[in-house]
Amino acid sequence: MPERKLFATKYGHFSADGREYVITDPRTPRPWINVISNGDYGLTFSQAGSGYSWRTHAQLNRLTRWEQDLLRDDWGKYIYITDESGHCWSAGWKPVAAEPSDYRCRHGFGYSAIESRNFGIRSVLTVFVPNDDPCEVWKLELKNTSRRTRRLRLTTYLEWCLGVAPDWHREFHRTFIETEFDRKAHAILARKRLWEIPTARGHWNTEWKYVAFHGCSLAPQSFDTDKETFLGGSLRQPDGVKRPTLARSTGKWLDPIASLRAEVVLRPGEERVVCFTLGAADSLQEAQKVAKKYHSPKAADEALDAVRKRWENLLGTVAVSTPDPALDLMVNLWLKYQAISGRLWGRTAYYQTGGAFGFRDQLQDSQVFLPIDPLRTREQILLHSRHQFKDGSVYHWWHPITEVGLHNNMSDNLLWLPFVVANYLAETGDDAILQERQPFVDDVTGMTLFDHCHRAIDRVWGRRSPRGLPLIGAGDWNDGLSAVGLDMKGESVWLGHFLHRILLDFADIALRVGDRTRSVEYRGRASVLRGVLNQEGWDGEWYWRATKDSGEKLGSRENKEGKIYLNAQTWAVIADVADEVRGKQAMDAVEKYLEHKAGPILLAPAYKAPDANIGYLSRYAPGARENGGVYTHAATWAVLAAAKIGRGDMAYRLFSKINPIIRGKKPDEYYAEPYVTPGNIDGPDSPCYGRGGWTWYTGSAAWLFRVALEGLLGIRPTAEGLMVDPCIKPSWKGFSVRRMFRGALYNITVKNPRRATSGVAALEIDGVPAEMKFRGRGVVLPKFPPETEHSIVVTMAERKH
Numbered sequence: 001m002p003e004r005k006l007f008a009t010k011y012g013h014f015s016a017d018g019r020e021y022v023i024t025d026p027r028t029p030r031p032w033i034n035v036i037s038n039g040d041y042g043l044t045f046s047q048a049g050s051g052y053s054w055r056t057h058a059q060l061n062r063l064t065r066w067e068q069d070l071l072r073d074d075w076g077k078y079i080y081i082t083d084e085s086g087h088c089w090s091a092g093w094k095p096v097a098a099e100p101s102d103y104r105c106r107h108g109f110g111y112s113a114i115e116s117r118n119f120g121i122r123s124v125l126t127v128f129v130p131n132d133d134p135c136e137v138w139k140l141e142l143k144n145t146s147r148r149t150r151r152l153r154l155t156t157y158l159e160w161c162l163g164v165a166p167d168w169h170r171e172f173h174r175t176f177i178e179t180e181f182d183r184k185a186h187a188i189l190a191r192k193r194l195w196e197i198p199t200a201r202g203h204w205n206t207e208w209k210y211v212a213f214h215g216c217s218l219a220p221q222s223f224d225t226d227k228e229t230f231l232g233g234s235l236r237q238p239d240g241v242k243r244p245t246l247a248r249s250t251g252k253w254l255d256p257i258a259s260l261r262a263e264v265v266l267r268p269g270e271e272r273v274v275c276f277t278l279g280a281a282d283s284l285q286e287a288q289k290v291a292k293k294y295h296s297p298k299a300a301d302e303a304l305d306a307v308r309k310r311w312e313n314l315l316g317t318v319a320v321s322t323p324d325p326a327l328d329l330m331v332n333l334w335l336k337y338q339a340i341s342g343r344l345w346g347r348t349a350y351y352q353t354g355g356a357f358g359f360r361d362q363l364q365d366s367q368v369f370l371p372i373d374p375l376r377t378r379e380q381i382l383l384h385s386r387h388q389f390k391d392g393s394v395y396h397w398w399h400p401i402t403e404v405g406l407h408n409n410m411s412d413n414l415l416w417l418p419f420v421v422a423n424y425l426a427e428t429g430d431d432a433i434l435q436e437r438q439p440f441v442d443d444v445t446g447m448t449l450f451d452h453c454h455r456a457i458d459r460v461w462g463r464r465s466p467r468g469l470p471l472i473g474a475g476d477w478n479d480g481l482s483a484v485g486l487d488m489k490g491e492s493v494w495l496g497h498f499l500h501r502i503l504l505d506f507a508d509i510a511l512r513v514g515d516r517t518r519s520v521e522y523r524g525r526a527s528v529l530r531g532v533l534n535q536e537g538w539d540g541e542w543y544w545r546a547t548k549d550s551g552e553k554l555g556s557r558e559n560k561e562g563k564i565y566l567n568a569q570t571w572a573v574i575a576d577v578a579d580e581v582r583g584k585q586a587m588d589a590v591e592k593y594l595e596h597k598a599g600p601i602l603l604a605p606a607y608k609a610p611d612a613n614i615g616y617l618s619r620y621a622p623g624a625r626e627n628g629g630v631y632t633h634a635a636t637w638a639v640l641a642a643a644k645i646g647r648g649d650m651a652y653r654l655f656s657k658i659n660p661i662i663r664g665k666k667p668d669e670y671y672a673e674p675y676v677t678p679g680n681i682d683g684p685d686s687p688c689y690g691r692g693g694w695t696w697y698t699g700s701a702a703w704l705f706r707v708a709l710e711g712l713l714g715i716r717p718t719a720e721g722l723m724v725d726p727c728i729k730p731s732w733k734g735f736s737v738r739r740m741f742r743g744a745l746y747n748i749t750v751k752n753p754r755r756a757t758s759g760v761a762a763l764e765i766d767g768v769p770a771e772m773k774f775r776g777r778g779v780v781l782p783k784f785p786p787e788t789e790h791s792i793v794v795t796m797a798e799r800k801h
């Protein structure tokens with residue numbers, strides 16, 4: 001039966017169940033990759049078969065060499081296949097890039113596979129990372145579809161990095177790497193006697209603490225670890241691949257690589273599986289053990305099954321069904337996968353090497369776990385709280401492994417701690433987390449998480465301008481506004497909105513846990529701040545964004561460029577700073593000045609020339625990234641704000657415009673993968689208007705998931721209970737959501753017989769009409785005992801509130 005293809009373009013389509021993206025032409029406009037990780041070990045894999053591998057940290061602990069060259073995309077870990085007549089091809093596509101008679105690359109959850117047929121040999125190369133081993137497995141299935149016996153030589157190739165990437169001092173670093181061949185393990189082993197990380201006895205003075213291995217399920221016929229003997233001519237046609245045996249050289253002082261040769265004879269119709277491994281173990285024994293484990297293709301199959309199960313569990317906890325299959329696909333599967341595998345576990349992708357934890361970044365990402373497995377959000381919160389200083393400031397980012405971090409004067413990053421804590425509490429009711437004692441970076445005794453949060457809030461509150469607006473410092477959420485307020489005079493209206501939200505939320509939290517004084521204090525501050533924001537921050541038709549140290553405004557009608565900024569409007573609504581009238585005015589301005597075909601841009605018009613008193617934002621090409629592009633992360637907030645003021649059509653339209661499946665319908669304009677969100681899409685001031693970039697490594701994935709679920713569909717956790725408050729396209733006849741909340745399973749069906757945008761008219765719980773507890777437009781559902789399952793039917797109708 002022919003496979004049903006979803007959202008097909010000339011480059012590929014989703015599989016019928018949406019669980020795979022199938023690329024049918026290897027010449028995609030940019031590398032279309034997968035980021036595969038088990039939370040510690042990981043790899044990237046492009047449709048060409050290129051990519052890199054790491055353990056724990058994609059930058060400090062890269063196993064294999066890779067250079068950021070998205071046009072060539074020819075760094076990777078490759079398998080060359082040659083046959084008895086001298087034909088040569090790759091089991092992926094590169095580096096040989098022969099013309100296969102068939103080609104499909106399937107990116108799935110936790111694995112990718114390239115299937116192709118070359119010269120009568122069908123091959124399927126499946127690459128994955130087992131759940132609990134520090135390695136990857138390349139399972140290669142071969143089938144002889146020709147009528148004669150075939151003698152195949154398989155030759156693998158990768159270049160060792162073993163440490164910090166990229167290793168541009170290769171001539172220095174290669175001299176510290178040693179390789180050997182372990183006959184019993186069928187594996188090349190590699191170690192490095194130097195690691196470029198600081199230690200108590202100085203820099204560059206410690207061993208790379210792992211043993212790397214590259215093994216094969218068959219006993220290799222030969223091997224090589226010397227790039228010089230192996231490579232000869234070119235990566236496309238290396239000398240080694242042409243030779244009957246590899247040079248068998250190992251040792252020190254080489255330019256170290258790993259290449260294994262295995263030989264396979266296939267009669268007509270015969271099939272064979274060969275598995276290769278690559279990994280970084282903690283010891284020699286572990287390296288040998290893991291390499292040997294995957295001598296058995298059965299062990300590989302079991303490990304791959306376990307990977308599939310793990311992802312099914314993670315992705316299956318929340319499920320929506322709406323009239324829009326593109327929304328369902330992203331919300332049910334791909335956004336969650338991107339946020340977890342790419343942003344939280346891998347923390348790396350082709351456009352950004354990453355590896356570190358961004359204080360605000362992974363905290364926001366960890367919100368994806370709230371409806372799935374909130375204990376993981378809890379861990380992330382506590383981890384970040386330990387990267388705060390006792391004055392309330394935080395590391396902007398820090399590196400796991402070395403714990404080296406950047407402590408700067410960014411003004412918002414610390415506030416994401418209380419922000420995410422408040423959301424975590426709404427989801428779980430786990431007030432006990434507030435009493436968890438956590439150290440500060442500069443004080444091991446530490447304080448409770450509640451105090452950590454207050455220190456953040458109080459610090460931002462304490463840094464206000466004479467008229468009471470928060471100071472922007474070295475930048476706020478917008479990293480690119482990096483020089484607006486370095487003299488600690490410039491102000492941020494957006495930061496004011498953000499702080500207002502947190503003050504309100506923490507006033508409630510404080511009251512609930514019995515801290516009346518603080519609750520009153522925070523409520524008072526919120527009201528003062530709201531007054532100043534509306535008095536000073538309103539520009540006539542929208543909120544301006546910031547002032548420079550000089551007092552000059554950004555995002556105001558007074559400006560020629562950067563007249564209006566998105567975040568200052570969306571957050572005025574999200575944070576309840578704007579009243580109803582102003583909220584609508586602000587969102588009208590978004591519609592009028594910022595919304596374009598690819599979504600709402602971050603500011604308009606773009607800056608045409610660098611301004612040293614704005615910062616690097618103004619140095620980007622006009623229309624690129626923060627300088628007037630659609631910055632997807634911020635664009636998701638526009639969906640939330642539109643839903644909040646009851647504009648169902650607008651909310652859905654904005655969601656769809658930034659939905660990568662929709663953008664990806666024109667791949668030669670959009671360029672980027674259609675199954676994950678991009679960090680940005682070029683705006684109208686760019687010659688490449690509509691082009692997506694910076695895919696995978698973007699905070700937009702977790703947020704787009706959240707705004708769909710909580711903004712559009714309106715199913716959101718509150719301290720009182722799970723709220724149902726849809727704001728949809730009136731033509732939708734309804735939708736359903738299955739979701740856990742506080743241990744109970746809610747099967748929610750929303751019916752919309754009267755073409756409403758929002759509003760709830762009737763509620764049925766487990767088949768019985770139930771009393772409605774209204775909160776604004778929506779209703780709050782009761783809390784049920786853990787491990788019970790309930791069916792909820794909500795009927796919508798417009799109502800006055």
Ligand code: GLC
Pocket residue numbers: 358360361477478479480626698699
């Ligand atoms: C980058 C940063 C993120 C920041 C955003 C906007 O994505 O990682 O922290 O908020 O840019 O500048």
